[in-house]
Amino acid sequence: MISHVLPTYNRAPIAFEKGEGAWAIATDGKRYLDLGSGIAVNVLGHANPDLVAALTEQAGKIWHVSNLYQIPQQERLADLLVDHTFADTAFITNSGTEAAELAIKMVRKYWHEKGEDRIEILTFEGAFHGRSTGAIAASGSEKMTKGFGPLMPGFRQLPWGDMAALKAAISDRTAAVMLEPVQGEGGIRPLPDADLQQIRALCDQHGALLVLDEVQCGMGRTGRLFAHEYAGITPDIMMVAKGIGGGFPLGAVLATEAAAAGMVAGTHGSTYGGNPLACAVGARVMEIVADDAFLAEVNRKAALFRQKLEGLVAAHPDVFEAVRGQGLMLGLKCKLAPTDLVKAGYAQHLLTVPAADNTLRLLPPLNITDDEIAEAVARLDRAAASLA
Ligand SMILES: *Cc1c(COP(=O)(O)O)cnc(C)c1O
Numbered sequence: 001m002i003s004h005v006l007p008t009y010n011r012a013p014i015a016f017e018k019g020e021g022a023w024a025i026a027t028d029g030k031r032y033l034d035l036g037s038g039i040a041v042n043v044l045g046h047a048n049p050d051l052v053a054a055l056t057e058q059a060g061k062i063w064h065v066s067n068l069y070q071i072p073q074q075e076r077l078a079d080l081l082v083d084h085t086f087a088d089t090a091f092i093t094n095s096g097t098e099a100a101e102l103a104i105k106m107v108r109k110y111w112h113e114k115g116e117d118r119i120e121i122l123t124f125e126g127a128f129h130g131r132s133t134g135a136i137a138a139s140g141s142e143k144m145t146k147g148f149g150p151l152m153p154g155f156r157q158l159p160w161g162d163m164a165a166l167k168a169a170i171s172d173r174t175a176a177v178m179l180e181p182v183q184g185e186g187g188i189r190p191l192p193d194a195d196l197q198q199i200r201a202l203c204d205q206h207g208a209l210l211v212l213d214e215v216q217c218g219m220g221r222t223g224r225l226f227a228h229e230y231a232g233i234t235p236d237i238m239m240v241a242k243g244i245g246g247g248f249p250l251g252a253v254l255a256t257e258a259a260a261a262g263m264v265a266g267t268h269g270s271t272y273g274g275n276p277l278a279c280a281v282g283a284r285v286m287e288i289v290a291d292d293a294f295l296a297e298v299n300r301k302a303a304l305f306r307q308k309l310e311g312l313v314a315a316h317p318d319v320f321e322a323v324r325g326q327g328l329m330l331g332l333k334c335k336l337a338p339t340d341l342v343k344a345g346y347a348q349h350l351l352t353v354p355a356a357d358n359t360l361r362l363l364p365p366l367n368i369t370d371d372e373i374a375e376a377v378a379r380l381d382r383a384a385a386s387l388a
Contacts, residue, residue: 019046027261045365058280073279086234092274096215096241097130111261126186181227185217187357188331190315218241223327344383
């Protein structure tokens with residue numbers, strides 16, 4: 001008989017009832033060190049006092065009103081996003097997938113308004129942009145698209161990081177190039193800064209829009225507020241979600257005024273998107289994470305963590321191949337199935353997340369302590385030893 005919860009996930013037999021910072025406490029009282037953060041979501045850890053205060057304060061006032069009215073909390077969040085990025089404007093969503101859908105619509109509308117017949121969006125193998133019909137078509141991955149055809153047309157996938165293939169594919173008919181600066185689900189695969197610079201230049205040369213999906217790599221995860229900042233370039237459109245709500249469902253599309261020109265009243269909407277509750281939390285997350293001193297700490301901890309992980313890889317050459325990633329978006333390329341390591345981690349009361357390309361993802365809260373990093377590596381060491 002089918003489970004009452006639609007069985008689209010292979011779930012671990014653990015339920016958590018409480019969280020404290022980097023720790024998630026299961027119903028049996030066991031404390032798990034959380035290097036998954038709900039897949040890069042809980043950037044400030046569990047039950048962060050600042051976020052609990054922001055949420056409960058707003059919860060006592062008003063939860064939902066509708067975008068039929070002014071929403072000061074939404075304006076505050078949009079102000080923060082615009083002030084700290086390339087963007088001139090932001091639309092607030094409830095998730096990353098919704099952000100991807102709007103980004104695709106925005107690209108199409110941009111070219112429609114210009115009166116140019118450009119519909120092709122170039123994307124990359126290994127990409128993940130969500131699970132809606134549009135987002136699975138964008139990724140093109142067989143695993144996500146099989147059985148869900150016909151796929152939405154207008155996307156073409158290129159090998160990840162293959163600049164020659166991109167140069168050959170891009171033309172004056174290209175509507176946009178869309179990519180994650182660091183692929184998350186694809187296996188913590190950062191694109192070199194020089195490649196991102198070259199993609200920006202190719203887009204400029206052909207008039208195509210550059211759409212960056214920073215749903216997983218954004219919000220301080222890589223040690224900069226947004227990962228593309230390392231390359232010194234800016235996109236025309238960017239998707240944000242996951243970390244921005246610190247655990248509350250929230251996402252956003254950021255855009256330049258030019259890219260957003262077609263999105264006038266009536267062209268897009270959302271019942272819940274930009275509600276006061278989510279935006280009160282998101283604004284607090286932005287205030288904390290967009291701070292230079294906070295980001296400097298992320299980088300210091302990332303260097304510490306990475307150094308210890310290099311030692312771990314050296315100590316277990318049969319289990320691990322290499323450390324990859326940037327900031328606290330880290331991956332361990334494995335020589336065995338990463339799901340086996342995830343399971344061995346559970347036995348050590350450690351939470352990690354598998355990804356494609358045989359990679360184990362380590363996505364701790366950005367405010368994890370030095371002691372917790374040392375403890376995490378000790379548990380990873382025991383987990384690896386148990387598999388040797
Ligand atoms: C998780 C993710 C999405 C989808 O976000 P949801 O909130 O799950 O809809 C899109 N893009 C990237 C890069 C992601 O990691």
